[in-house]
Amino acid sequence: MSLGGQQQPNITVSNTAELERVAKTRKNLDVAEEYKKLKTKENANFVVIGHVDAGKSTLMGRLLYDLGVVDERTLKKYKQEAEKIGKSSFAFAWVLDQTSEERSRGVTIDIASNKFETENCSYTILDAPGHKDFIPNMIAGASQADFAVLVIDSTTGEFETGFNFRGQTKEHTLLVRSMGVQRIIVAVNKLDNANWSSARFEEITAQIGQFLTTAGFNPKNVSFVPCSGLTGANVTKKPKEGLIPWYTGGTLVDELEKTKPSKRAIEKPFRLTVADVFRGGVMHPVSVAGRVDAGSVQVGDILVDMPTGERAAVKAIEVDDEQRDWAIAGHNAVLHLAGIEIDHIRQGDILCDPTHPIPAVSSFNMKILAFESITPMMVDIHRGRLNTAGRVAKMIAVYDKATGTVTKKKPRHILAGGLASITVQVDNGPGVIGGGTIPVEVGTRIVLRAFGQTVAAGLVEA
Amino acid sequence: MKVIKNLVDRDGNGSITLFPEEPEDMWHTYNLLTLGDHLTASAIRKVSTESSTGSTSTHRVHTTLTTTITSIDFDPPSSTLHINGRVITENKHVKLGSYHTLDLELNRNFTITKPNGGWDSVAMQVIRDACDPAEKAEIGAVVMQEGLANVCLVTEYMTVLRQRVDVSLPRKRRGVAMVSFDKGMERFYEQVYQAILKHLPIESLKVVLLASPGFLADGLMKYIFAKATTAGNIPLLRSRPKFITAHTSSGHIHSLSELLASQEIQARLTNTRFLKESRAIDEFYAMMTTDEDRAWYGISEVEKAVGKGAVQTLLISNSLMRSQTVVERRRYVRMVEEVKGNGGEALVLSSVHESGRRLDGLGGVAAILGFPLLGLDEDENEEEAEEEEEGQRLEKEANGEGAVNGVNGTEVVKVKV
Ligand SMILES: Nc1nc2c(ncn2[C@@H]2O[C@H](COP(=O)(O)OP(=O)(O)OP(=O)(O)O)[C@@H](O)[C@H]2O)c(=O)[nH]1
């Protein structure tokens, strides 16, 4: 067994009465059936990535404003307040940059999520921070995304900085790809700074296009959109006549709409990655927000939290701020819980079907793509929002990238760019919550980082 | 530590009487002891006496015992050392052959007697290091990321986690007011501040490093001194020049190695031993990426490189040196001596520093070579050779060569030889 040191859920009995009371309210719905019957819009999450200051937040703020999600009055307020602290160019970004730290520094620190709808689809934006220090938060966002919008600053010199060896354009792109994202829309942004030059657009398109192919994106899943978040040109509205006569494609929103929603793991056992835990109100002392990764949940269900093994009952469910009887894979849901203390459930935990809980393990094997050279070494293990300390404990094999056959067993060193299998060990230092275990199962996507760089990414294997 | 009496002969047999003065001396002692050594130290023993009327009473007596060591237990946070053994000298309170745990105490002599030439060059170096009167750098280090802080004390030979602060900060969600982020952050800073006050002896520290990705370290720095000002904490305010903020990419303890690699920190901590060790292991990893044929790790690989006189810098963890078989220890000591004899450098890293933990992850030994060597891991049938070696080791132990350890004895049963 490669998933070492599994922990059995230690089910406590003190809250049984409460769990049973809530379980009685269960309507025993066939959720998959309900979902088919219900003719709601499709829903999709996308993560907005790119080098720091590429204009990601501004672009999304603009999009939300032009679609009427953010009203005139709010934006006016942001403009005035931003001006007061000498950051007037950030007014649109403030729609997503919500904390005082982010606003005063003019930099996104944590993922912001926001919603908007088009005729056919309801979208959740996950606006990622570009600064390399906040990549753990970017990973948390990317782990919930169906597809990505890569924002490029086309200003002279800026594209080059972001695209070079240590810039985040490449690191972000490789990360989303290794986290399962296949569709990417490249917003060639700030073209107002480049006089809407077709030559500049072509230059960027060529370089990024080539890079995306080597990163493993199929060209038919890649599109390029020239735009400016600041002026709003070609974001939701067609640009003024004559601005980009050389461009025949659609606006950014048109491209979003062309994206086919990804398949949902509806039939798999229930999994929800906890993004946040909070008091949902007087009636709801313990609430969690997160995306349903797999399966479905309904009011009255008993769930188990991993790695703690504590049980909780679902009192109420909200999807898109509306009360619902159920939620299904792909939904961003709020679950109001009973029978569990607020301190016993943490960001990054996985709420599971108690008959098929995700194992909490102290070591696991994974198949990786090495971004940097790998030897047995200390790493930060990232699994969505969760990040914990660990080490590359064993190196199992290196594979030929083309054929997938083993080229060396027990390698002592994996070169950057190599494909390999390794064993990762979770640190179990004193005071580590979860006792040095992490909830993973075969197929879980993991990113390994060290010294501020992504060193490898891949999938947990048996 | 002071050497009170040295009765070691030329062959490395005999006894040394030591006087431990500071907590770190317990760590040195831990690295000196080997199973089977004789330890003489003062002990408290409960004694029951039966009076002529038949009633019994117990009381404690101070006595001196000599034991043959059967197991050793060291607890880094408290720097305490418990040594179990069998009593081997006649004593009026204790039966010969009975078990006793000796707890070594500061400012009380004890004597270690080693058979089989156990006072080898590495052991004698430990004694010299322990007795080095040079002023020792102690630093406080707080490494943080959002909601997580590790408050550590780093001494010449040990890194001790004093407290881990782990709180959930509110996340950005629609409808969350801006003040709740600020409040969450303030609560986090307050907990870290309290942990620093409680666990770091700031006045005796050389520096206090606050490190994090992003703006946390700066934020904490501001918080600490705003608090100290309102509270009128004069000693803390006076210590302000000791506080330095720095950058790390995460708040996990292992990011301490990243911290020590920064030039600014290196400038403040020149000539400290842990910095040298940290730099050496960084160099090893750097060599692995630039010229992998000059970077080797693992016992048999490095041993081959040593044999070829290729090793420029040998890194060996004292977790290997504490190896409980005499045969194995000799093997490592020989490597150290050979490298030094060839003009190379041999560093014995402390396994309770981050550098030592990294080295332990590489099997406890690594080497930077002066010239490239190929295929040190390849000759023979690798797997079989390894298994055979392991088998031989266990066989020897089973035959009572070297190991005097009951635990190893049980291991033998589990493994097919
Ligand atoms: N000229 C021009 N400036 C822009 C455009 N979009 C954004 N900016 C400016 O670029 C700066 C950074 O914008 P942000 O939206 O905060 O960039 P970001 O990519 O979200 O930055 P991080 O989240 O910190 O990585 C601000 O000063 C914006 O006004 C654009 O289309 N044209």
Ligand SMILES: [Mg+2]
């Ligand atoms: Mg931003």
